Amino acid sequence: xxxxxxxxxxxxxxxxxxxxxxxxxxxxxxxxxxxxxxxxxxxxxxxxxxxxxxxxxxxxxxxxxxxxxxxxxxxxxxxxxxxxxxxxxxxxxxxxxxxxxxxxxxxxxxxxxxxxxxxxxxxxxxxxxxxxxxxxxxxxxxxxxxxxxxxxxxxxxxxxxxxxxxxxxxxxxxxxxxxxxxxxxxxxxxxxxxxxxxxxxxxxxxxxxxxxxxxxxxxxxxxxxxxxxxxxxxxxxxxxxxxxxxxxxxxxxxxxxxxxxxxxxxxxxxxxxxxxxxxxxxxxxxxxxxxxxxxxxxxxxxxxxxxxxxxxxxxxxxxxxxxxxxxxx
Amino acid sequence: xxxxxxxxxxxxxxxxxxxxxxxxxxxxxxxxxxxxxxxxxxxxxxxxxxxxxxxxxxxxxxxxxxxxxxxxxxxxxxxxxxxxxxxxxxxxxxxxxxxxxxxxxxxxxxxxxxxxxxxxxxxxxxxxxxxxxxxxxxxxxxxxxxxxxxxxxxxxxxxxxxxxxxxxxxxxxxxxxxxxxxxxxxxxxxxxxxxxxxxxxxxxxxxxxxxxxxxxxxxxxxxxxxxxxxxxxxxxxxxxxxxxxxxxxxxxxxxxxxxxxxxxxxxxxxxxxxxxxxxxxxxxxx
Amino acid sequence: xxxxxxxxxxxxxxxxxxxxxxxxxxxxxxxxxxxxxxxxxxxxxxxxxxxxxxxxxxxxxxxxxxxxxxxxxxxxxxxxxxxxxxxxxxxxxxxxxxxxxxxxxxxxxxxxxxxxxxxxxxxxxxxxxxxxxxxxxxxxxxxxxxxxxxxxxxxxxxxxxxxxxxxxxxxxxxxxxxxxxxxxxxxxxxxxxxxxxxxxxxxxxxxxxxxxxxxxxxxxxxxxxxxxxxxxxxxxxxxxxxxxxxxxxxxxxxxxxxxxxxxxxxxxxxxxxxxxxxxxxxxxxxxxxxxxxxxxxxxxxxxxxxxxxxxxxxxxxxxxxxxxxxx
Numbered sequence: 018x019x020x021x022x023x024x025x026x027x028x029x030x031x032x033x034x035x036x037x038x039x040x041x042x043x044x045x046x047x048x049x050x051x052x053x054x055x056x057x058x059x060x061x062x063x064x065x066x067x068x069x070x071x072x073x074x075x076x077x078x079x080x081x082x083x084x085x086x087x088x089x090x091x092x093x094x095x096x097x098x099x100x101x102x103x104x105x106x107x108x109x110x111x112x113x114x115x116x117x118x119x120x121x122x123x124x125x126x127x128x129x130x131x132x133x134x135x136x137x138x139x140x141x142x143x144x145x146x147x148x149x150x151x152x153x154x155x156x157x158x159x160x161x162x163x164x165x166x167x168x169x170x171x172x173x174x175x176x177x178x179x180x181x182x183x184x185x186x187x188x189x190x191x192x193x194x195x196x197x198x199x200x201x202x203x204x205x206x207x208x209x210x211x212x213x214x215x216x217x218x219x220x221x222x223x224x225x226x227x228x229x230x231x232x233x234x235x236x237x238x239x240x241x242x243x244x245x246x247x248x249x250x251x252x253x254x255x256x257x258x259x260x261x262x263x264x265x266x267x268x269x270x271x272x273x274x275x276x277x278x279x280x281x282x283x284x285x286x287x288x289x290x291x292x293x294x295x296x297x298x299x300x301x302x303x304x305x306x307x308x309x310x311x312x313x314x315x316x317x318x319x320x321x322x323x324x325x326x327x328x329x330x331x332x333x334x335x336x337x338x339x340x341x342x343x344x345x346x
Numbered sequence: 347x348x349x350x351x352x353x354x355x356x357x358x359x360x361x362x363x364x365x366x367x368x369x370x371x372x373x374x375x376x377x378x379x380x381x382x383x384x385x386x387x388x389x390x391x392x393x394x395x396x397x398x399x400x401x402x403x404x405x406x407x408x409x410x411x412x413x414x415x416x417x418x419x420x421x422x423x424x425x426x427x428x429x430x431x432x433x434x435x436x437x438x439x440x441x442x443x444x445x446x447x448x449x450x451x452x453x454x455x456x457x458x459x460x461x462x463x464x465x466x467x468x469x470x471x472x473x474x475x476x477x478x479x480x481x482x483x484x485x486x487x488x489x490x491x492x493x494x495x496x497x498x499x500x501x502x503x504x505x506x507x508x509x510x511x512x513x514x515x516x517x518x519x520x521x522x523x524x525x526x527x528x529x530x531x532x533x534x535x536x537x538x539x540x541x542x543x544x545x546x547x548x549x550x551x552x553x554x555x556x557x558x559x560x561x562x563x564x565x566x567x568x569x570x571x572x573x574x575x576x577x578x579x580x581x582x583x584x585x586x587x588x589x590x591x592x593x594x595x596x597x598x599x600x601x602x603x604x605x606x607x608x609x610x611x612x613x614x615x616x617x618x619x620x621x622x623x624x625x626x627x628x629x630x631x632x
Numbered sequence: 633x634x635x636x637x638x639x640x641x642x643x644x645x646x647x648x649x650x651x652x653x654x655x656x657x658x659x660x661x662x663x664x665x666x667x668x669x670x671x672x673x674x675x676x677x678x679x680x681x682x683x684x685x686x687x688x689x690x691x692x693x694x695x696x697x698x699x700x701x702x703x704x705x706x707x708x709x710x711x712x713x714x715x716x717x718x719x720x721x722x723x724x725x726x727x728x729x730x731x732x733x734x735x736x737x738x739x740x741x742x743x744x745x746x747x748x749x750x751x752x753x754x755x756x757x758x759x760x761x762x763x764x765x766x767x768x769x770x771x772x773x774x775x776x777x778x779x780x781x782x783x784x785x786x787x788x789x790x791x792x793x794x795x796x797x798x799x800x801x802x803x804x805x806x807x808x809x810x811x812x813x814x815x816x817x818x819x820x821x822x823x824x825x826x827x828x829x830x831x832x833x834x835x836x837x838x839x840x841x842x843x844x845x846x847x848x849x850x851x852x853x854x855x856x857x858x859x860x861x862x863x864x865x866x867x868x869x870x871x872x873x874x875x876x877x878x879x880x881x882x883x884x885x886x887x888x889x890x891x892x893x894x895x896x897x898x899x900x901x902x903x904x905x906x907x908x909x910x911x912x913x914x915x916x917x918x919x920x921x922x923x924x925x926x927x928x929x930x931x932x933x934x935x936x937x938x939x940x941x942x943x944x945x946x947x948x949x950x951x952x953x954x955x956x957x958x959x
Contacts, residue, residue, distance in 0.1 A: 073864055108867070115860075117857065120857035138867055170956050473661070477935075478939065479894070481897070482932065485928050488928060490670065565783055568783055572902060574921065575920065587786060601790070608786065613777065613778070
């Protein structure tokens with residue numbers, strides 16, 4: 018099997034807060050093959066965004082640090098690079114788009130200029146404008162020549178997000194990390210943006226790490242899914258398998274309480290409780306206070322990743338052979 | 347219900363706790379306290395009558411009986427500095443009070459009624475912001491005379507835009523609040539609504555502006571004094587600096603000490619204003 | 633969608649229209665001062681100088697001093713519009729001429745001071761915002777606070793005491809050396825030497841304000857998402873700071889710089905007096921000493937008009953810098 022494009026191994030990212038150290042990412046392992054789309058799913062507070070930021074080694078707060086683990090991009094260890102080299106990776110091999118296009122763009126610069134700037138940083142200004150216009154057209158924006166001079170506040174939400182994607186992809190990154198790319202948009206626009214991302218993947222051969230809480234869009238776009246809870250990955254595997262037969266009670270709960278874009282199923286079950294405070298985690302399995310199938314063992318022992326099938330694993334005692342045998346009795 | 351809504355303003359205890367935590371605020375309070383103490387104690391502590399001329403002219407600091415030296419007419423600088431605090435404090439505080447009163451009334455009316463009332467008052471405010479305060483004050487005092495009362499009035503009247511703007515902003519925002527509608531429904535008269543329901547909420551920012559206004563008033567009074575205007579019977583630091591101008595080469599102490607006094611007084615009120623601002627608008631930690 | 637250029641012109645036109653009532657308001661205020669001052673309005677208009685009776689009669693006629701107030705106001709406004717700001721008997725020149733002669737010197741001083749304040753102030757503010765809580769930040773805040781509290785005329789005196797009296801490096805008075813006759817470049821340098829201390833004194837307060845504002849504004853701007861987004865694109869830090877951070881942070885700073893001009897004007901009056909700088913401020917001081925009322929009124933008018941003009945310019949500058957404002 019060819020080497021994956023992105024390999025995250027046992028990543029730990031901590032945030033220093035006045036109340037203590039928050040283990041936002043507490044040992045996750047994740048891989049994104051070349052050209053593939055992988056979804057990272059979880060509620061807010063699960064650490065999924067911090068995972069994305071960790072790959073870029075860029076955090077919204079100065080208090081966050083990667084304390085352990087390895088991140089390899091096309092074989093290169095990103096954590097070993099110096100600041101200048103890492104800066105060149107950002108926007109070059111790896112690009113990231115955030116949730117809210119309105120705040121992603123500089124309000125006082127024309128949008129075309131911002132796309133051109135991203136290109137010019139790497140390749141100089143001489144042909145930056147052409148490439149910017151090309152990128153704007155590629156993301157499906159009409160009349161790029163006139164659009165080039167518009168300011169962000171003159172555009173609709175969907176158009177802004179397209180511009181954001183144009184900025185991210187103008188340098189043909191190998192990997193695009195999209196953190197909630199559609200959450201701030203209308204449902205109809207969401208579908209368009211997802212189509213755009215799919216198309217770009219095909220045309221540019223780009224891999225996609227889709228970070229979201231919305232299982233629906235993951236089902237549409239991704240081949241593999243990892244489910245994150247309280248800083249850990251609790252289940253991972255091929256998308257089809259996970260959606261058909263989720264192994265972890267948390268995943269089951271997410272699916273049951275979600276609506277997909279195409280089929281509006283009524284909400285059959287709402288998950289009780291909230292995400293735990295990452296500075297004060299419960300003992301044993303992190304999910305046990307909310308788990309409908311909690312057993313005694315869950316309260317005391319943290320379950321390891323247990324295999325359920327080819328490429329499919331979940332961290333839940335339910336799948337421990339001894340326990341399964343016991344339950345079958 | 348109305349009382350509950352009004353209680354949404356920062357609570358007294360919380361406010362003071364935050365103020366105590368502000369270094370700027372405490373330093374300012376200290377300086378202001380010093381100024382007040384000096385003003386009160388001047389007649390007792392000053393070694394000489396500040397108006398009294400003598401034969402020891404242009405004596406350097408450290409001369410017997412004149413710790414900070416004397417001016418060209420033999421007047422004791424130290425006494426002048428001490429007595430000058432009275433004029434500064436009185437003019438500063440009273441002028442600021444006038445400014446606040448005017449500003450709050452105008453701002454409240456503009457913010458509460460909105461529409462053309464607001465527009466008209468807005469233009470008037472803009473007019474007063476365009477004409478430099480200092481030049482206008484100069485002119486008024488030059489034409490109408492400059493006794494203490496008039497000085498306070500002039501400075502006060504020229505300083506209202508700041509407070510008015512803040513109060514207006516708050517009122518415009520609060521106009522749509524539920525408890526205002528509730529008060530209207532209960533049939534309360536407009537004036538009553540303005541005074542008892544809405545004003546308490548603007549108290550915090552107004553207090554901040556008040557402190558800054560005092561600083562500005564003291565500075566304006568000193569500037570007028572520097573130009574030789576103001577009440578001639580008052581000892582004014584600005585006037586002392588005016589006097590010092592001709593003797594800069596011979597007597598640096600005539601300039602340094604009164605100027606230092608002005609700076610500390612103004613600094614005190616500015617710091618106090620900062621501290622009050624920190625207490626009123628706590629910045630959330632990023 | 634309207635193109636940016638047309639809207640800018642329309643915006644400018646709108647602001648220009650709004651400036652007119654302001655100017656009228658200033659004229660009215662001036663008039664009220666004359667009308668309400670105690671004593672004979674003629675004495676107010678003449679100052680304390682004996683004037684030939686023919687002139688007094690002409691004055692009465694020109695300003696309609698025997699007519700009702702609205703007429704007098706109209707006549708006064710008309711006179712101002714024609715450029716007739718009165719006559720100074722102390723200098724034996726029309727007020728307008730007196731002021732015009734000195735305006736250049738004042739502008740030189742103010743422009744230098746503002747440029748100095750803007751450059752140093754912004755640099756200080758940006759530096760402080762980069763490392764909040766550091767020693768540099770604390771020092772910058774301290775300087776700002778001091779600058780805002782120290783009266784500019786006292787600072788001027790201190791500068792004279794230090795650099796002219798104690799050290800003897802720089803001149804303490806005037807715009808040119810009186811003892812030498814310089815020409816060409818030497819003359820310009822001579823003026824420059826005389827300009828340093830007054831400009832420094834005048835700029836300090838402004839510098840403090842700008843530094844403080846820039847710092848706050850930069851901190852606010854740099855915490856926005858698009859800064860993180862810019863870094864995520866791999867943009868070099870300097871570019872992020874200037875193109876993305878400062879570009880946004882500058883907006884409120886520009887506004888405040890402009891709208892505080894009135895204070896710089898006032899400051900220049902004080903500083904010019906200390907340094908004997910032959911500008912409008914010095915004229916103001918002398919006019920007060922000499923009770924030359926028409927000059928005082930004329931200065932008030934011209935100074936206010938200047939502030940209106942600058943405010944207009946600042947509004948336009950803001951619209952250029954921030955495209956969101958034009959709509």
